[in-house]
Amino acid sequence: MPEVRLAQEEIRRHNAGTLLRHVHLGGAVSRTALAERMRLNRSTIMALTTELATAGLVREELPADTGRAGRPSLVVRPDSGQVYVLAFDVAVDRLVAARVALGGIMLDRREAVRPRAGADLDRVVEVLARFGRQLHRTAPPDSVCVGVGASYCGMIRPGDGMVRFGPDMGWVDQAFGTELGRRLGLGLPVSVGNEAHLGALAEQQRGAGSGFQNLIYLHGDVGVGGGIIVGGKLLDGDGGYGCELGHMVVNPYNGRPCGCGSHGCLEAEVGERALLDAAGRPADLFGRDAVRAVVDDADRGDSAAQEALHQVGDWLGIGVANLINLFNPGMVVFGGMLRDMYPGAATQVRARIATNVLPVARERVRLRTSALGDDATLVGAAELGFSDLLADPLGVLTRTTR
Amino acid sequence: MPEVRLAQEEIRRHNAGTLLRHVHLGGAVSRTALAERMRLNRSTIMALTTELATAGLVREELPADTGRAGRPSLVVRPDSGQVYVLAFDVAVDRLVAARVALGGIMLDRREAVRPRAGADLDRVVEVLARFGRQLHRTAPPDSVCVGVGASYCGMIRPGDGMVRFGPDMGWVDQAFGTELGRRLGLGLPVSVGNEAHLGALAEQQRGAGSGFQNLIYLHGDVGVGGGIIVGGKLLDGDGGYGCELGHMVVNPYNGRPCGCGSHGCLEAEVGERALLDAAGRPADLFGRDAVRAVVDDADRGDSAAQEALHQVGDWLGIGVANLINLFNPGMVVFGGMLRDMYPGAATQVRARIATNVLPVARERVRLRTSALGDDATLVGAAELGFSDLLADPLGVLTRTTR
Structure with missing residues (x-):
């Protein structure tokens, strides 16, 4: 049957890709561990690693002394030179x-x-x-x-x-x-x-959310963007334009104007301009240094800067609570400018989550700042x-x- | 290789299930169409249908006169008796x-x-x-x-x-x-x-959203529940508790109290009680007949009932706009009590979508009422x-x- 021959070739390709992904994302890993994770027998793993090593994509080497008796399993690592x-x-x-x-x-x-x-x-x-x-x-x-x-x-x-x-x-x-x-x-x-x-994919693959299948990443700069991982995959929607959490309206009747033409969007209430205005900074100031200056001032005890972070944090908390109710995520990651702002606003965010999220939907969620920082x-x-x-x-x- | 034997068996099982799903959801379908949709050759389709027919799950029969010359392709239909x-x-x-x-x-x-x-x-x-x-x-x-x-x-x-x-x-x-x-x-x-x-899965498989891979279903009764299909799959989240769109806060500072203990949740602003209160109905009235009475009065020109639907519709619009920004869905379906309410509130909902949703994220979305009604x-x-x-x-x- 031609279908079966095709399927065999597909399986081999799929297995080679999966093995390479394991070492690409996880670093050095033993053949034994690969066999367990991929649920394949050791001879299949050996054939795949040999093929990938011949192509210059992985190297196989003896591990450092394992401290155990017996022949150690070879370690497979990505070959970073090819x-x-x-x-x-x-x-x-x-x-x-x-x-x-x-x-x-x-x-x-x-x-x-x-x-x-x-x-x-x-x-x-x-x-x-x-x-x-x-x-x-x-x-x-x-x-x-x-x-x-x-x-x-x-x-x-x-x-x-x-x-x-x-x-x-x-x-x-x-x-x-x-x-x-x-x-x-x-x-x-x-x-x-x-x-x-x-940024969401990076944090899930190499950052704070490693191993999490349901993760929300909020990225702050001038505005607030979002990346949402659902069941291990990025939510893209019908045209690839999903995850626009920055334009979730959180303050419909007294909201600040938003660049999108609407009012009270999350990014209008927690973006760079909202924080700088709340902290009483001049209207011509902008950028991540200006934001970090507010955060630093708050850390040094400046009550106006602290109050600005609390105010923005309350809106951020409303947005995050809505997202947890919708997505029941394992983790929420604050990235970009929100990575700097979050620690000074965490009390407000946590309070909103406690008030607004159904207990069952928040019982396992963790809140983290980006591990990859500006490079996410x-x-x-x-x-x-x-x-x-x-x-x-x-x-x-x-x-x-x- | 044992992996390949296992894979062959898995492929056969997968194909049998896929074929049965096609006729279960789509009704009578020709072998030729099945071969095209499943990308398998006709002899494989024949083997699968024979197996399923022997088990009493499908029947094969000659189609009604096709009007074309030549031997017609047999039609496969679900056997509803077994x-x-x-x-x-x-x-x-x-x-x-x-x-x-x-x-x-x-x-x-x-x-x-x-x-x-x-x-x-x-x-x-x-x-x-x-x-x-x-x-x-x-x-x-x-x-x-x-x-x-x-x-x-x-x-x-x-x-x-x-x-x-x-x-x-x-x-x-x-x-x-x-x-x-x-x-x-x-x-x-x-x-x-x-x-x-x-309800979301039913509308996607047998209802208004047939064929849509990204769909939001809002179900109104006492509260408002949600089912969200992302990439063809129900969004479940880490514990299976996602989609709680009824507890998205849309009115954080003047919101009606919600059964969850918070204020201004979508379901507090658009649920049964919100509509009946807005329409000035007695506090001891409840249930779908009471809701339908408001809708009927609005249809007959009662301005208090119309105004109540508009008021609720504005909040519903804010919630739906937020969801479209987040999910970039192909379709939004209003079910349960919202199926009755939506037509009288559609103007407000559409206005909010036009104002609050980024143009790119709404360019293809359709709004529909449930096709399966109370049985969804x-x-x-x-x-x-x-x-x-x-x-x-x-x-x-x-x-x-x-």
């Missing part, structure tokens, strides 16, 4: 590019300050493509670029990386992914994702770049040449 | 039991009014088990009960059908699923689900009862005997 991805991050205040190896190791990076206003597609792509070509050129001659991922602070059409709406830069329907791919000239497509979506979105972009390789390691290597 | 499930619905105002055949055909049913207050586990289970045994006893002697599903108006622990919280009946940690299974005495476990979760939850319970059979049709038949 393949890499390029990862890009277009954030509200910076443009970043990095070369990232299997195992998630940042090998090299370039970064530029981005002015808050006046960044058109051409200029942004030009800077990123120049960084990318530099990173590619300076890579070891025998290494291969297997994918390109990019994070963007806006709403992205999944198929082609079109920016449907980039509120911060005033972009509407800009062909960001296609243009970046063309200007890089590597013959590789660029996978683009929303920054908070990618870049790490997520790198993982997006690796996704083809992890789906079909040997197929991608065959198709990709430097 | 197997059935028992489905139960514990709603705020009634207890229902039904015997449901493959293809979703309601063969027989029993129903009792449930008083609003004072229903303990023992009494509810006694009524349902009596109905269930009657339905089982009067089934044709050669038919087999292959599953039992139940819908309950509260928060359910997925594994064993424990009611963690049943606000309407005051239940906390009541072993509903286990007790109903024991009292039925059929030797079958009872799968229990939250009523709005099951019961239909969902029946589908829950069928899930084991559809996962492994021949395995379940082998294990189940009347």
Whole structure:
């Protein structure tokens, strides 16, 4: 039956990808542990690791002394020298590019300050493509670029990386992914994702939420973005535009105006401007340094700064409580600017959760700040770049040449 | 390799289940269409249908005159005479039991009014088990009960059908699923689900949202429950307690008190009591007839009733707009009491969506009332009862005997 032959090939591909994903995300792991986790026998694991090692994707070595008698199981680790991805991050205040190896190791990076206003597609792509070509050129001659991922602070059409709406830069329907791919000239497509979506995936795969199947990531900068993992997968919705938790209305009748045209959205009540206004800072001040100054002042006992964090924290708590009722998550992660703000607002957030969330829905939830910090979105972009390789390691290597 | 033999067996089981699901949900379908939809060749489809027909689960027959020349493809339909499930619905105002055949055909049913207050586990289970045994006893002697599903108006622990919280009946940690299974005495476990979760699945499988992979179902009765389909699957969250959209706070500072202890929850602002109060109805009036009377009065031009629907509709709109921003769904379905209320509140709901939802996230969403009406939850319970059979049709038949 042809179906069965096809299925066997699919199973082998799936197994090779799963094994590579285990060592890519988990680091060195013994063959025995791989066999247990993948529910395969040891001879199948051996065949798969041999194939991946021959392709230069993993290395096998004897473990350090295990202290046990008997022949130790070989340890499999990602080979960080053979393949890499390029990862890009277009954030509200910076443009970043990095070369990232299997195992998630940042090998090299370039970064530029981005002015808050006046960044058109051409200029942004030009800077990123120049960084990318530099990173590619300076890579070891025998290494291969297997994918390109990019994070963007806006709403992205999944198929082609079109920016449907980039509120911060005033972009509407800009062909960001296609243009970046063309200007890089590597013959590789660029996978683009929303920054908070990618931050959520990064925190779930390599950060605070490792192992959590249901996780909410809130990313604060000028506004508030969200990435929501449901059953181990990013919630994308019908067009890929889900997770817009920043535009959940929490204050419908006295709400601050929001950049989206509405009032009382979560991001209008807890975003950068809301905090700076509440703390009585001048209207022309902005950016993460200004936010951190409020947090630092609160830490030093400034009551106006403390009160500003409490006020914003109450709105944040209403939003987070709503999300816990809806998603019954195992973890909520505060990232971006919210990582700095959360500790000073945690009492208010916890109080709202205690009041507003049904006890059964909150009995196991944990609240954490981002473990990857400002790099969460870049790490997520790198993982997006690796996704083809992890789906079909040997197929991608065959198709990709430097 | 033993993995491959296992995989072949798994593939066959998966294919048999998928084929049966196609005819169970879609009705009569030609072998040719099945081959196309399942991406299998015709000989594999023939082998699968022969197996399922021998087991009495499907019938094959010549289609009505197709008007085309050549040999017509045989049509496969569910055989509604051989197997059935028992489905139960514990709603705020009634207890229902039904015997449901493959293809979703309601063969027989029993129903009792449930008083609003004072229903303990023992009494509810006694009524349902009596109905269930009657339905089982009067089934044709050669038919087999292959599953039992139940819908309950509260928060359910997925594994064993424990009611963690049943606000309407005051239940906390009541072993509903286990007790109903024991009292039925059929030797079958009872799968229990939250009523709005099951309503969502029913509308997606057999109702207004057929074919939609991202769908939000709002179920109104005393409160407002939700079932949310994300990527074709019910959002359950870490413990199975997700989708509690009725406790999303929409009116944090002037909100009506909610049964959960908080204020301004969606269900406090749009539930039965909110509508009846807004319409100036007496405080001792309740139930779906009272709600329908407000809707009827509004339809007849009563301005107080119209104004009440508009007021409730504005809050409903805020809640629905938040949900669309979060989930980017293809469809929102209004069920239960909201099915009656929605038409008189649609203008307010649509206005809130236009104001509060990002254009990209709402460009494809459709708003509909429930197609299954008051039976949505019961239909969902029946589908829950069928899930084991559809996962492994021949395995379940082998294990189940009347």
